[in-house]
Amino acid sequence: MGVSFDKMDGSLWLDFDVQPTASPTPDADRAAKLENPGFGRVFTDHMAVVRYDQTNGWHAARVEARANFPLHTATAVLHYAQEIFEGLKAYKREDGGVNLFRPDANAKRFRDSADRMAMAPLPEAVFIEAVEQVVKIDRNWIPGGEGSLYLRPFMIASEVFLGVKPSAEYIFAVIASPVGSYFKGGPAPVSIWVSETYTRAAIGGTGGVKCGGNYAASLRAQAEAIERGCDQVVFLDAIERRYVEELGGMNVFFVFEDGSLSTPPLGTILPGITRDSIIALAREAGRKVREEAYTIDQWRADAASGKLKEAFACGTAAVISPIGKVCSNHGDFVINGGQAGEVAMGLRKQLVDIQYGRAADTHGWIKKVF
Numbered sequence: 001m002g003v004s005f006d007k008m009d010g011s012l013w014l015d016f017d018v019q020p021t022a023s024p025t026p027d028a029d030r031a032a033k034l035e036n037p038g039f040g041r042v043f044t045d046h047m048a049v050v051r052y053d054q055t056n057g058w059h060a061a062r063v064e065a066r067a068n069f070p071l072h073t074a075t076a077v078l079h080y081a082q083e084i085f086e087g088l089k090a091y092k093r094e095d096g097g098v099n100l101f102r103p104d105a106n107a108k109r110f111r112d113s114a115d116r117m118a119m120a121p122l123p124e125a126v127f128i129e130a131v132e133q134v135v136k137i138d139r140n141w142i143p144g145g146e147g148s149l150y151l152r153p154f155m156i157a158s159e160v161f162l163g164v165k166p167s168a169e170y171i172f173a174v175i176a177s178p179v180g181s182y183f184k185g186g187p188a189p190v191s192i193w194v195s196e197t198y199t200r201a202a203i204g205g206t207g208g209v210k211c212g213g214n215y216a217a218s219l220r221a222q223a224e225a226i227e228r229g230c231d232q233v234v235f236l237d238a239i240e241r242r243y244v245e246e247l248g249g250m251n252v253f254f255v256f257e258d259g260s261l262s263t264p265p266l267g268t269i270l271p272g273i274t275r276d277s278i279i280a281l282a283r284e285a286g287r288k289v290r291e292e293a294y295t296i297d298q299w300r301a302d303a304a305s306g307k308l309k310e311a312f313a314c315g316t317a318a319v320i321s322p323i324g325k326v327c328s329n330h331g332d333f334v335i336n337g338g339q340a341g342e343v344a345m346g347l348r349k350q351l352v353d354i355q356y357g358r359a360a361d362t363h364g365w366i367k368k369v370f
């Protein structure tokens, strides 16, 4: 397919060669899979793939039947984890149309991730087009109600070479997975384990970008949380080991008795798009929102004094999860009686209503695919 340059901004533009699968999932099988899809185990019929090499740049943009990648055993990503990804959702509106939520923000973050991991930057327009193409071709895989189609754009280093250097070749792909509502019957408060053994990211590291290696490094800490009877791990900063950072897959917010919110500042944490959206919505509602370092000791003291009213975690997958209990080697404490707080639930409803098109999109966050 042709490669051309958009005259307006000079960005590379690719036409996707769309080849629908010859063997689509039968309607009855798809309906059965959509009944209770869970998270990340059911996949749609198609994928988008774009390739990069130094001679052709980004090329061979295709939408085709989802298939395995045949990879040489010396493919760079298998050895040195040069890999990045994104996560966003397509939501079915009541009028039957389909919304994407802030795909431009995911495209931008993907470029930032590529830059940090010394990977070829993918033009943001190509990222968004690939996502839209998959939503279009697999439109009938989007669950109704509170379900959504989770989209997973990712990029791997595909050069066959065991030397340690940035790969000269990359594969970018988008796959899609229908997901049910993360929580049946409203979000249940989660318990979190404060890891004093492991940290997630240091200044100058990769904590601020979405690379698979961050997750690999967090799994042992998450396992520790499960061993301690908690749902999730929360990480502290790597230097002083006292500032709350994030959950390793979700950002955190604190809600105080004066109605203000605080959230850890950007740097070593992942700049969540949900985090950014919540800051905007809360400020518009007249709340003060501080992006400010907050220690685990202060959190415990504020929970005990009643100054802290709520805490919650946020991210694309679960939107907002209230934090009901914090456990650590220094004792446990409960937040808001272990119940979901009003502020968390109000923000959650506001955000979800925008995503599903039930509330006006006053920020230009919604991109209608249909």
Ligand SMILES: *Cc1c(COP(=O)(O)O)cnc(C)c1O
Residues within 6 Å of the ligand: 087, 210, 214, 246, 248, 249, 250, 251, 270, 271, 272, 273, 274, 275, 314, 315, 316, 317
């Ligand atoms: C993706 C991610 C988040 C949440 O980001 P959203 O854009 O809100 O989905 C938080 N922390 C980490 C480590 C992540 O990878």
